[in-house]
Amino acid sequence: MSSPDETPPTSTADTSRRRGRIIAVAVGLVAVAAVVLALVLTGRGDDSPGAGGSPEPSAGSSSASSTGGGTASAEPTDGPADELPAAGPDTPEAPPVAFDESPTVLTGVTARVKSVTAVDGDATLPGEVAGPAVLAELELTNDSGTAIDLSTTVVNLAYGADRIPANTFSTGTSSFVGSLDTGSSATASYVFAVPTDEQDVLRLTLDYAVDVPVVVFEGAAS
Incomplete structure (x- = not known):
């Protein structure tokens, strides 16, 4: 027990x-x-790249770029940023007049060629070549009753039967600038390079503004 x-x-x-x-x-x-x-x-x-397909792209990655390291833009652009609008039609020209006439530029404003003389052009800036030239002096008179802007006025000259554009010398050239009060006149001078044997067929143009017909003078240097 x-x-x-x-x-x-x-x-x-x-x-x-x-x-x-x-x-x-x-x-x-x-x-x-x-x-x-x-x-x-x-x-x-x-999570591995080789298992089950490609990984989802992160929010900060670019889904559009496949060849480069940069980030693709979200939307395509229409063209280069610095691309300019297409040029419009040329400003129409008024019928040519002789150097001794005073045509109307716009209502109350007239233009006159004071003189066109043969001179020697002085080369002072890079690209200028000294040689035979003509000095053209023009005058604008304002009787419109109000001041006008002269800053857009462009004067050019062509010579010969082919109307070859003439280069401008800086020395001796003084363009229209500023504004012109009513009842006043303004003068400008332009020195153009023109061969001596072409100075008898000159075409001088005064372009006041894009919406105003170009004034055209034709004649010979004195």
């Missing part, structure tokens, strides 16, 4: 049940670890 203080021996059935529970817990932990590992490996595979 056993003593009351002795612990009864563990039965074989109880030992088997404990071992079963331990094994079950171990298997469960292994299964959970396998699932976690699979999820981690799957996530890494999705």
